[in-house]
Amino acid sequence: MRAINPWINFNGNAEEAFTFYKSVFGGEFARIIRFKDLASAEFQVPDNEANRIMHIALPIGKHNVLIANDVPEFMGRVNENENRSKISVSAESREEADKIFTGLSAGGVIEGTIGDSPWGTYAGMFRDKYGIEWIVEFDPCYNGGI
Numbered sequence: 001m002r003a004i005n006p007w008i009n010f011n012g013n014a015e016e017a018f019t020f021y022k023s024v025f026g027g028e029f030a031r032i033i034r035f036k037d038l039a040s041a042e043f044q045v046p047d048n049e050a051n052r053i054m055h056i057a058l059p060i061g062k063h064n065v066l067i068a069n070d071v072p073e074f075m076g077r078v079n080e081n082e083n084r085s086k087i088s089v090s091a092e093s094r095e096e097a098d099k100i101f102t103g104l105s106a107g108g109v110i111e112g113t114i115g116d117s118p119w120g121t122y123a124g125m126f127r128d129k130y131g132i133e134w135i136v137e138f139d140p141c142y143n144g145g146i
Contacts, residue, residue: 002063002090002091002092002142003063003064003065003089003090004087004088004089004090005064005065005066005067005087005088005089005090006066006067006085006086006087006088007067007068007069007085007086007087007088007135008066008067008068008085008086009068009069009070009071009085009086010053010068010069010070010071011070011071011077012052012070013070014052014053014056014068014069014070015032015053015056017068018053018056018058018066018068021058021066022058025058025060025066027058027059027060028059029056029057029058030057030058030059030065031055031056031057031119032053032055032056032057033053033054033055033056033119034050034051034052034053034054035049035050035051035052035053035054035070035072036050036051037054038054038118038119043118046073048073049070049072049073052070052072053068053069053070054069054070054119055067055068055069055119056068056069065088065090067088085133086125086133086134086135087132087133087134087135088134088135088136088137089134089135089136089137090137090138090139090142091136091137091138092138093138094122094138096138097114097122097123097124097136097137097138098114100136101114101124101126101136104126104128104134104136105124105126105128105134106129107128107129108126108127108128108129109126109127110124110125110126111125111126111127111133112124112125112126114136117137120139120140120141121137121138121139121140121141122137122138122139122140123135123136123137123138124136124137
């Protein structure tokens with residue numbers, strides 16, 4: 001396994017928060033994807049959410065990445081006083097991602113089946129049997145590590 005990284009959900013201010021985090025930790029964003037970047041006939045994005053963050057990643061140190069997104073309005077607001085984060089596991093291969101996803105999701109609720117994502121990774125999302133939210137992902141762009 002390459003790394004385990006925190007993934008934070010925001011109510012529309014992910015970019016503001018990550019600009020602040022970048023000012024503290026330094027570095028450059030590894031990836032910024034806005035909802036409008038993924039818009040298609042199958043995935044329609046309302047105008048008021050087009051510039052919100054679908055995925056933002058800030059490498060911290062040699063092997064850690066802080067990741068976040070804005071939660072679309074149709075999914076409801078994130079309760080900022082409770083669980084608003086996920087644990088993101090960066091696998092070294094598709095096979096390892098499948099093994100981790102299958103193992104950790106047993107007895108839980110799958111929120112997004114594992115498979116090819118529109119942003120070029122192999123990923124899936126679930127809540128385990130203890131209520132913890134996980135994202136398992138293999139990103140061929142990071143095959144050599146961060």
